[in-house]
Amino acid sequence: MTREELDAAVVTEQERSQSFRHHVDVCIAAGCLSSQSEVVLNSLRTEIRERGLEKECALRGVGCMGLCKAGPLVALDGQAVMYQTVAPADAPEIIESLDTAPVERLVCPVNMPFFNRQTRIALENSGQIDPERIEEYIARGGYSALAEALAELTPAQVVERITASGLRGRGGAGYPTGLKWSTVVKAPGSQKYVICNADEGDPGAFMDRSVLESDPHRLLEGMAIAGYAVGAEQGYIYVRAEYPLAIKRLKTAIRQAVRADVLGTTIMGSRFNFQVDLRIGAGAFVCGEETALIASIEGGRGLPRLRPPYPAEYGLWGKPTLINNVETFASVPVILRKGSEWFAGIGTGKSKGTKVFALAGAVQNTGLVEVPMGITLREIVFDIGGGIPGGKRFKAVQTGGPSGGCIPEAYLDQPVDFETLAQLGSIMGSGGMIVMDETSCMVDVARYFMDFCRTESCGKCVPCRVGTVHMHNLLTKISEGQATLDDLAMLEELCDLVRHTSLCGLGQSAPNPVMSTLRYFRDEYLAHIQDKRCPAGVCHIAPEVTA
Amino acid sequence: MKPAEQVTVLKINGDEVSAHADQTILDVARENGIEIPTLCYLENLTEVGGCRLCLVEIKGAAKLQPACVTRVREGMEVATHSSRLDTYRRKILELIFTERNHICSVCVANGNCDLQDMAAALGMDHVTYPYLNPSVPVDLSHELFGIDQNRCILCTRCVRVCAEIEGAHTWDVRNSGINSRVFTDFNEPWGESQTCTNCGKCVNVCPTGALFKKGKAVGERTRQIDFLPYLKTMREELK
Numbered sequence: 001m002t003r004e005e006l007d008a009a010v011v012t013e014q015e016r017s018q019s020f021r022h023h024v025d026v027c028i029a030a031g032c033l034s035s036q037s038e039v040v041l042n043s044l045r046t047e048i049r050e051r052g053l054e055k056e057c058a059l060r061g062v063g064c065m066g067l068c069k070a071g072p073l074v075a076l077d078g079q080a081v082m083y084q085t086v087a088p089a090d091a092p093e094i095i096e097s098l099d100t101a102p103v104e105r106l107v108c109p110v111n112m113p114f115f116n117r118q119t120r121i122a123l124e125n126s127g128q129i130d131p132e133r134i135e136e137y138i139a140r141g142g143y144s145a146l147a148e149a150l151a152e153l154t155p156a157q158v159v160e161r162i163t164a165s166g167l168r169g170r171g172g173a174g175y176p177t178g179l180k181w182s183t184v185v186k187a188p189g190s191q192k193y194v195i196c197n198a199d200e201g202d203p204g205a206f207m208d209r210s211v212l213e214s215d216p217h218r219l220l221e222g223m224a225i226a227g228y229a230v231g232a233e234q235g236y237i238y239v240r241a242e243y244p245l246a247i248k249r250l251k252t253a254i255r256q257a258v259r260a261d262v263l264g265t266t267i268m269g270s271r272f273n274f275q276v277d278l279r280i281g282a283g284a285f286v287c288g289e290e291t292a293l294i295a296s297i298e299g300g301r302g303l304p305r306l307r308p309p310y311p312a313e314y315g316l317w318g319k320p321t322l323i324n325n326v327e328t329f330a331s332v333p334v335i336l337r338k339g340s341e342w343f344a345g346i347g348t349g350k351s352k353g354t355k356v357f358a359l360a361g362a363v364q365n366t367g368l369v370e371v372p373m374g375i376t377l378r379e380i381v382f383d384i385g386g387g388i389p390g391g392k393r394f395k396a397v398q399t400g401g402p403s404g405g406c407i408p409e410a411y412l413d414q415p416v417d418f419e420t421l422a423q424l425g426s427i428m429g430s431g432g433m434i435v436m437d438e439t440s441c442m443v444d445v446a447r448y449f450m451d452f453c454r455t456e457s458c459g460k461c462v463p464c465r466v467g468t469v470h471m472h473n474l475l476t477k478i479s480e481g482q483a484t485l486d487d488l489a490m491l492e493e494l495c496d497l498v499r500h501t502s503l504c505g506l507g508q509s510a511p512n513p514v515m516s517t518l519r520y521f522r523d524e525y526l527a528h529i530q531d532k533r534c535p536a537g538v539c540h541i542a543p544e545v546t547a
Numbered sequence: 548m549k550p551a552e553q554v555t556v557l558k559i560n561g562d563e564v565s566a567h568a569d570q571t572i573l574d575v576a577r578e579n580g581i582e583i584p585t586l587c588y589l590e591n592l593t594e595v596g597g598c599r600l601c602l603v604e605i606k607g608a609a610k611l612q613p614a615c616v617t618r619v620r621e622g623m624e625v626a627t628h629s630s631r632l633d634t635y636r637r638k639i640l641e642l643i644f645t646e647r648n649h650i651c652s653v654c655v656a657n658g659n660c661d662l663q664d665m666a667a668a669l670g671m672d673h674v675t676y677p678y679l680n681p682s683v684p685v686d687l688s689h690e691l692f693g694i695d696q697n698r699c700i701l702c703t704r705c706v707r708v709c710a711e712i713e714g715a716h717t718w719d720v721r722n723s724g725i726n727s728r729v730f731t732d733f734n735e736p737w738g739e740s741q742t743c744t745n746c747g748k749c750v751n752v753c754p755t756g757a758l759f760k761k762g763k764a765v766g767e768r769t770r771q772i773d774f775l776p777y778l779k780t781m782r783e784e785l786k
């Protein structure tokens with residue numbers, strides 16, 4: 001496909017779309033699928049066919065629209081009207097309503113803050129296109145950034161643009177993406193690799209999953225641009241086996257991209273070759289850690305190793321390897337299309353652009369949200385999230401999953417950026433955000449995450465392998481009202497030890513949930529220990545037997 | 548012939564030392580008579596950096612680094628001992644002691660055990676953390692050797708010597724985290740292993756009494772590991 005053909009494809013698809021009087025979009029990403037959106041899609045299809053409206057009414061499955069709690073979601077005419085919790089039996093009424101007034105009973109207000117306070121970059125096409133049709137991605141500007149890069153930019157200029165955008169890795173640590181790319185460029189050797197980390201192991205997180213399921217071509221385009229920039233011809237997507245739908249859509253997307261000549265050899269008439277293959281992870285959390293991930297692709301046990309050397313210098317098969325997160329790659333095409341300055345204009349001084357969060361827990365609107373960096377936690381929880389349901393009191397918001405921490409009410413007005421979250425004892429992480437109300441016990445929360453780390457520890461290094469078990473035992477003892485102040489001191493000592501002596505990020509950050517809850521909710525720990533009482537009423541503390 | 552190696556100058560504990568650019572901190576320290584505690588490390592085997600006893604402080608580095616794996620750099624300033632490092636090392640050793648069931652008084656390696664020696668050297672005379680008392684198996688199915696998982700510290704020396712020197716790769720680690728276990732082949736009893744060559748190298752490199760020669764009583768185990776440099780040189784020459 002040449003650039004002219006790409007432009008022509010845009011026109012063709014737009015004409016096709018405009019030939020319909022109405023558009024009915026049904027979310028077929030994981031959230032809505034789990035509430036039977038596929039059945040809804042089928043009943044709408046039957047309804048349209050029975051009324052003979054196939055030529056007037058375009059029906060399609062689209063990616064995630066964000067408000068997963070209200071699924072199945074159905075959008076009419078480019079989200080002019082949105083319906084929530086749609087049942088298959090609602091199909092006749094929905095089709096009927098196309099030329100009349102919306103079905104009040106099903107309407108989901110689209111002008112609420114949940115939708116209009118978001119800024120969509122990584123998710124710009126999510127819910128807007130059929131993820132299984134490359135034509136729709138192209139019609140929304142897809143692959144034009146790759147075309148431009150190949151035709152007009154040198155690899156060095158591509159790296160410069162990414163650097164100028166201020167993009168930082170979305171996989172957790174926020175490493176400057178441009179710097180990483182230029183390290184790979186500078187690393188000696190002609191054989192280099194690009195890897196996309198789609199292992200997404202944080203409990204409750206599904207940002208990357210949503211991109212993969214809703215807009216897989218965006219990832220392929222981002223990776224191809226990266227391959228061009230760093231001089232790699234082979235890319236791998238390491239995706240967890242628990243995401244079968246994402247795997248299926250990626251496979252479809254790769255096939256389509258090769259056929260459309262935007263992947264493969266001599267891409268778009270240039271001399272650039274780039275191939276993408278999938279590697280399926282077996283579900284170990286630690287395989288999201290980049291060196292373990294590489295060991296896993298190489299066919300070994302997924303064990304982390306010491307860095308440096310970093311993968312940028314010594315990665316897959318010992319070759320310089322660029323490894324980035326899904327959301328990082330997903331931001332790349334937009335940066336080239338809209339410009340580095342545009343991207344750098346969003347966000348804060350050191351944290352540019354947007355971040356996708358999986359909003360979960362005790363909040364009205366659970367689902368996926370993409371917000372500009374620098375937004376306050378309060379805006380996310382109370383405006384976008386709609387606050388705490390059931391008239392309960394907010395207690396804390398947990399970010400960063402098992403490597404993160406709990407942030408209390410006093411800091412709700414702090415901006416969400418890499419540095420601030422770290423100062424508050426949490427981390428940005430990959431985007432998990434769990435809201436907790438007064439019915440959550442902070443000791444129990446810490447114990448939950450420590451249980452996760454203990455189970456997911458690979459076992460290679462002593463502090464993490466043994467230390468997390470002791471910390472979990474101590475937290476259990478505290479939650480059962482059996483602990484003493486000495487146990488608490490031992491827990492704190494272990495936090496320090498495991499944090500500073502573990503080999504990889506898993507062990508180094510495993511104490512974070514404990515340390516942050518101790519920092520802000522020490523009184524809850526003390527209540528369990530000294531008063532044998534769980535203030536939130538979560539932990540079962542057996543009454544003391546008096547002889 | 549290897550190309551002329553670059554010489555690097557660094558400081559260890561305040562003293563200037565010179566090294567080859569591809570040497571580890573541990574190598575250089577030992578060449579200069581500075582002792583850094585190690586357990587998983589064994590000269591001539593690939594380093595894993597798992598036991599964390601060899602962690603050192605490097606000026607300007609945010610994190611402690613394992614001396615056995617970290618390569619030297621020009622101008623590096625390393626501190627191999629400090630009260631913080633000593634404490635961490637003792638605590639890590641305590642963790643190892645709590646993980647399995649190390650009862651020296653009934654062990655074949657009593658008096659000839661790297662773990663015991665290390666505890667003495669680091670002044671770890673008591674364990675503050677609770678013992679985990681796991682129930683782990685003993686396998687005596689091999690005609691010459693036995694393995695008592697109660698004494699295994701998961702250093703993976705046996706795994707490495709078997710794969711890297713003997714070339715058999717009979718041993719590996721299965722499961723993860725606290726449930727990690729060394730095992731042979733496809734986890735059949737050692738005596739039924741199709742790949743074990745009965746060479747005994749694993750027994751000789753085991754730092755504790757986990758791997759032992761049958762028929763030895765408490766404290767009777769001896770070890771011989773002087774075959775390692777010789778075999779490693781042979782292997783490298785074949786490359």
Ligand SMILES: Cc1cc2nc3c(=O)[nH]c(=O)nc-3n(C[C@H](O)[C@H](O)[C@H](O)COP(=O)(O)O)c2cc1C
Nearest residue numbers: 169170171197200201288289290324325328505506
């Ligand atoms: C225990 C552990 C788990 C991780 N899991 C993931 C993951 O699931 N996805 C991811 O993108 N990065 C994960 N990371 C971070 C990666 O190691 C790596 O930093 C990241 O993929 C780099 O991409 P970025 O620069 O685009 O953020 C994990 C790190 C650790 C220590």
Ligand code: SF4
Nearest residue numbers: 458459461464504507
């Ligand atoms: S910190 Fe934990 S997960 Fe990482 S290498 Fe050590 S044992 Fe494995």
Ligand code: FES
Nearest residue numbers: 585596598599615
């Ligand atoms: S000797 Fe370096 S980590 Fe074990």
